[in-house]
Amino acid sequence: MTTQLDSVAAHYAAELDARLARVRDPERIRLRRAAFERFEALGFPTTRAEDWRHTPLGPLPRTAYALTNASVLVQAGVAPPPLEGEVRLTLGGGYVTAPARVRGDLPTGVVLGSLAELSAAAPDWLSAHLARHADVRADAFAALNTAFLDDGAVVYVPRGGACAAPLHIVHVAPDGPTPAVSFPRTLIVVEAGATLDIVEQFVGGAGAEHCTNAVTELVAGPAARVRYARLVREAKTVHHIGALHVALGRDTQVSAHVVTLGGGLVRHNLTAVLAEPGADCALYGLHVSRGTQHVDHHLRVEHAAPHGTSRELIRGILDDRAHGVFTGRIIVRPGAQRTDAKQTHKSLLLSGTAQADSRPQLEIYADDVKCTHGATVGQVDEEGVFYLRSRGLPADAARSLLVYAFAEESVASLVPADLHDQVRAEVLARLPHGELLRDAP
């Protein structure tokens, strides 16, 4: 076992050496080497670690995955439909392949492009934020992702800028019979007073038990407003470990929707740091899981300054033998007075073998705060079903309507509207008699 793990570490080490031989920037090399050292020191987490207690990684730590490179072919069939007015950037296996796959026109000053290309120009905002927010120190997956930081997506909206078009980043996982790992990386920097709507989707990955190890850093400056959506729609066999780290400034407003409709083993490490006063952060999560899907939402919201507001609303719909895990930690630092934090986690079990675990954790070191959390696990409300049936709705449709409504409440504020429509349609498609509800609001 140990030797197997060692050989996997040696495999990554050799791959890293080969890649770093092509990198010229000494700063970048230092960053990546340091990250790899952290990964080696930490190792892949086991269920003995408190934060991974309910999420065994299965074969992932023992697998010497093939590493993706810039030649991953993006299969046309897996591309999600366009969103109205979008500007899209597509990455295959974590790489923006030449010619840069940007479609659409960007307003002046707004950047959407390849990390590798932009690194040459080295704008200040890039070095100021890249790998400064994700938890490379304690999160082995984030450390490994950072070590393999060859390319990625970068987004920049300058001070006071507005991007009317939604930006759409599509990460296509490799497919094919050989298990491969990719390290999608995204940096989104939104300067003071700027606004942005952005969608990040993860698709593809058919054919084998591929692994996606993704990290997104979203940095929003003072009074910036960002609406972010993250969708995982990869194949059922994909192990998806993804981190989203949101850093908020003074009076910044960020909402993030994380919607999981695919993947086999899915872990979301969602972190928000409200470092300056008056920040407002909302995290919404929805997963619709069946078969043996395992979806873990691991949230950490840190209030480090007064007058911050945070809302987390995570919902899971679980059928068959699906397993949902939720850990929600709210940390209120000393001095973060007038914090208003609220967290709810609800699971709807559609079968007797589905399972949900919920662990809210409050760490409060300030006295003038309002923090609440609640968790429920339940079945479809049979009284509600009877009420709907007593008005003429068929039993299956009544039940599906209630499940759909449960899901809908957690994506009510999802934008753009056409993405919301797509999510609705996909949720309905997974429910019996969903077609009866196709015009549901």
Added chain:
Amino acid sequence: MEPILEIRDLHAEVDGHPILRGIDLTIRPGEVHSIMGPNGSGKSTLAQVLAGRDTYTVTQGTVRYRGRDLLEMAPEERACEGLFLAFQYPVEIPGVNTSYFLKAALNAVRKHRGQPELDAVEFLELVRQKTRIVQLDERLLNRAVNEGFSGGEKKRNEVFQMAVLEPHLAILDETDSGLDIDALRVVADGVNRLRSPQRSFLVVTHYQRLLEYIVPDFVHVLVGGRIVRSGDRTLALELEQKGYGWLEAAPAAAAH
């Protein structure tokens, strides 16, 4: 005339506790029957059994509805065949838009009746007209079904749904409870406007007051799961004066 509803020796229980213990009741087209009785006597149980709630088990007896075996029919089939229950405690359904729900229900019923489904415009027109009947605030239709509705709003919403679905037999379970006197008049007026020679009503109430507005043809008293007395509207007045105590020991009178 062929009865619309014919209940014979109906027994029902919940979790092994007998609640209905031999109900006989016949309702003909156009008639309004009222059921009164003390708390816990089984009035809502009867209403829910008729609507098809499966938490109650029918252990004995028969129910024929418009010539068919009602107990064989699924709740949605009963609804499509024109049976309507206004719930004593209307259920809150978070996330389900009232207007959407009602349109889905109406179109399910219309489809069953071989009528074309209504499009959005026709539905809106119908809704406008029906909300006026019960003076229901149209804004409620854009909210989740009954969620956060006041007690009175929930009851109006039940009568509103009845007006939209136009049933053959409407069972109103304490639709008057929780209504102020003006709302009571509006709701009763809504019911009266639906009265017709073909449509029948079974009105469960504790209050003679409602029966001043919705004048019943028959009044039945349910005690301990049995109809112990039946009469005309004067029976309601008598109950108001004397309470139920004097009836409880009395033998069951032949139901209408």
